[in-house]
Amino acid sequence: MILKIFLILLHSSFVISADQHISRSKIYLNRFQLSNVLMKHFGPESNKFIKKYIMKRPSIFYGACDIYGQVYQNINGQAVNYYPLSQCYSGLNGNKISMNAKLNKIRQALMLKTCISLVEDKSTYNYFLKEYQIKTLKKDQVTKSIIKIFYKDRDYSMKSSNIKDLIVEVCISKGWQRI
Amino acid sequence: MKFTSIFLFLLLICSCEKSYFSNYNPKNAKDVFQEKCVSCHSYLEKSDQYLVQMEYVKAGVPEKSILYRFLKNSHTNGPENMPPKDSLSKKEIEMIKSWILNLNLSTQSSSKILVNANNPLTELELFNRCSLQLTNYTGIESNPKIYENLKLKNITSTQACLQILENSHLSIKGMLKNKNTFSKQTLLTFQKVHNNWFNEWNFFVAMSTWGTFEILDPGSMGYFFTKSLLDKEFTFRDIFKGKRSFEGIRESKVEPEFLLYKFKNEKRYKIKDYRFVYGLSENGKEYKTWNPKRVPTGELIGVKAIPVKRDVVKILVNSKDNQKEIKPAVEQIVNKDIHLGLGGGVLGSEVYINLNLGQELGRSMDGGRIQPRIWAKSVIKEFLCRDLPVVPITKSEIFVNLNSNLPFRKNKSCMSCHITMDPMSYLVRNVEQSLSADAGGDGMIHSTHLKFYQSNTSLKNADKFPDKDELFHLRPAHGKFIYQDIRGNFINKNIKTLDDLGSALLETDDVYLCTAKKYLNFLTGINVNMNLFIDKNLTKQELYIRNLLEEAGRVLKKNGDLTDVIGVILNSEIYRGKDFSVNIQ
Structure with missing residues (x-):
C-alpha cells in the first residue's frame, strides 16, 4: 500500500515536471538547404539526382515553393518554368509547406538513394574526391576528413571498408542534416 | 576651354564631401553614427542598452568594444577598416570613445537563475546555423568576410547573423539595397515564413x-511583415x-x-x-x-x-x-x-x-x-x-x-x-x-x-x-x-x-508575444501554447522560454522593430544549444 502511494506520488511529480505548454520539433535541412550543401560537395552534375530525389518531394523534404517565382515559357510546345527552384511540384498548395523540415522514414530512404547515386556516378564522385583532395590523403586520414566535410568540427565515429561506402554512410547519417 | 572649366567646376562640386554642403555638425557619438554609419549599419540607431546587450560595445572599455575596434585609426589592433571609404576624423573618433567610456549599463541579468546552452555550438557553428536558416547556404558561402571576422573573433555569432539581415534591407523604393544571391534568398525565406502564418490562401x-x-x-498579408522586418521606415505598428x-x-x-x-x-x-x-x-x-x-x-x-x-x-x-x-x-x-x-x-x-x-x-x-x-x-x-x-x-x-x-x-x-x-x-x-x-x-x-x-x-x-x-x-x-x-x-x-x-x-501584449513566439518556432522548432503566459505552475524550461518571449515582446512593443525580436532569440542560450535546449540551475 505504501509502495503504491509512493509510486503514485513519483508518477505525479514526473507528470507535473513535464513541459505542458511547449513542444519541440527537431529541425532538419529542408530541400533548398540540402540541395545547396550537396551541390557544394558533389558539384553541379549532382543536380540531376538532387532534383529527382529531393527537390521534387516538398512534402518529404519540406521548404515552401514560390508561386509567383514561377515563370512559364513555351519551349517546343511545353510549358517550362524558367526558375526551377520556385517550382510548385505538388500544386499551388506547395506554398504552404513549412520551411522547417522534419525527419521521416521516406526521407531517409530517399537520402539513401541520393547518396548512393552521387557516389556511383563518376562525375559527382570524382568532383567530391577532387574538391577535398581525398586521393592525396593518407589512409588513416581519409575517414576523419570525410566526416569533417559533413560534420565540420563535430565528432562522429564511422567506419567503412572503402571510400565510397564511407561517403554514403556519412551522407545518409542524420547528424549533419540537423539545423 | 569654357566647357572644360564648367565641367571641372561641376566635378569639384560633386566630389565634395557631403558635409561641406550639409548641416552636419556632430555633437556626440550618435550624431556621428547617424551621418556616417547608419545607412549600412542600422542597428547603430538603437538604444545604448541594445548595443551593450548585443555586445557591440563593452561599457567603459573602448578597446574591447567591437564597434570601436572596427574604426580606422582607433589603434586597438582590431580590424580597423570602417568606414570603408573615408576615415572618421579625430574628433569623431574621440566622441565615440568618450561615449563608450561614459556608458554605465549592465548586461547582467537580475535573475539569480543560471542558464547555459545544452551542448553549446561554437561561434562558427552558430553562424552556420543561422546562415542556413536565412540564406539556405552555409556561413562561409553566404558571407566569407563575416566568416573570417568571426574566426578572428572580431565579431560575435549573433552580430554575424544580424548582419545577414542587415544585408537584406530594402531601400526607400522597396528594392533590396544589396542585391545578390544571399540577400534575395533571405528576403524570400522570410516572405515564405510570414506567408505561412496565414491559413487561407x-x-x-x-x-x-x-x-x-x-x-x-x-x-x-506576409508582405506587410516582410516589409516591416526589412524596411526600417515601416514599423510594426504600420502593419495595422x-x-x-x-x-x-x-x-x-x-x-x-x-x-x-x-x-x-x-x-x-x-x-x-x-x-x-x-x-x-x-x-x-x-x-x-x-x-x-x-x-x-x-x-x-x-x-x-x-x-x-x-x-x-x-x-x-x-x-x-x-x-x-x-x-x-x-x-x-x-x-x-x-x-x-x-x-x-x-x-x-x-x-x-x-x-x-x-x-x-x-x-x-x-x-x-x-x-x-x-x-x-x-x-x-x-x-x-x-x-x-x-x-x-x-x-x-x-x-x-x-x-x-x-x-x-x-x-x-x-x-x-x-x-x-x-x-x-x-x-x-x-x-x-x-x-x-x-x-x-x-x-x-x-x-x-x-x-x-x-x-x-x-x-x-x-x-x-x-x-x-x-x-x-x-x-x-x-x-x-x-x-x-x-x-x-x-x-x-x-x-x-x-x-x-x-x-x-x-x-495588448498579445500581439507582440504572438509575433515573438512565431519567430521562436521558425528559428528553434519550439512551439509555445499561449497558456504559457497564464499558467503560474511552470517548469524551469517553460519559465525560461516565457521570460525569453516576454523580453522579445517587450522590445518589439517599445521599438516596433521586428529585427529586435529575432536578435533576442539569436542571442539567447536556447539558440546556442545544439538541440535548442538549456541547462537551468
Missing part, C-alpha cells in the same frame, strides 16, 4: 475564381494601419507565356489566349475587357506599396443566385480600386478579408446569422495567437439574450465566443463578395472582389445585437472589441474604424 476554394490568382497575391496593400517586386529574364493557375490533367493556359473580363455578357458571348496588372512573377527582389488606383474595375456583378430568392445578376458600377483596403493595414486588406469572409457571393451582412465571423476569428487566431473563447462565461453571460430567435444568442457558452466575434465583425459589415463578370473560362478570366456599400450616416446602429437587420450592411460600420487579453484584462471598447481596431490590438 486559395482564391479558387474561398472565392470560386481561379482567375483571382492572376491579379491578387495570397502572399499579400492604413488602406495600402503591398506586392513583391520581382525580376525575370524571360516574359511569362502561361497563366499561373492550372487545373489538374489540363494543359496550362496561354496568356495570349486569355483576357480579363467584367460585367455581364452583351449577347451571351462578348464581355467588356479590362487590363489589370498581373501579379509580378520572377525572382523576388523587393516589396513595395501598390500604387493607388493602378487597377480599377469599373463594374462588379451582383449575383444573388445563392439567396433564397433567385434574381438575375445585375451590373453595378463601382469603379473599385481592387487593392485598396478598408483600413487597419493587413486587417482590412482586400486579400485578407476576401479569403476569410466565409460568406457566399452576393450575401449582404444582416447582423445576425450572416456576418464575417471567420474573419474576426482569424484576426484573433493569426495576430493574437488565441483560440476562442477568450472571454470567460462569467463576463459573457450578461450579453445573453433569451428573447433572441438565434439559438447562439440565448446560450451562455455560445456567447463566450460570439461576444468577441460578432461585434468585431460589424466593422466589416459593409462588404460583399462579387464577381468581376458572371462567367469565366474559354479565354476569359474573371475574379472575385469585395464590393463596399457606402454607409448611410443617417441610419443609426441598434444598441443590441440584431437577429436580422435588412439595413445592417448600410449602417455605419462601427463595432466593438470585446476581449480578455493574456494578462487577464477585460477589454470592452467601441471601435469605429479598422485603424482603431489595429490600435486596440497593439495596446
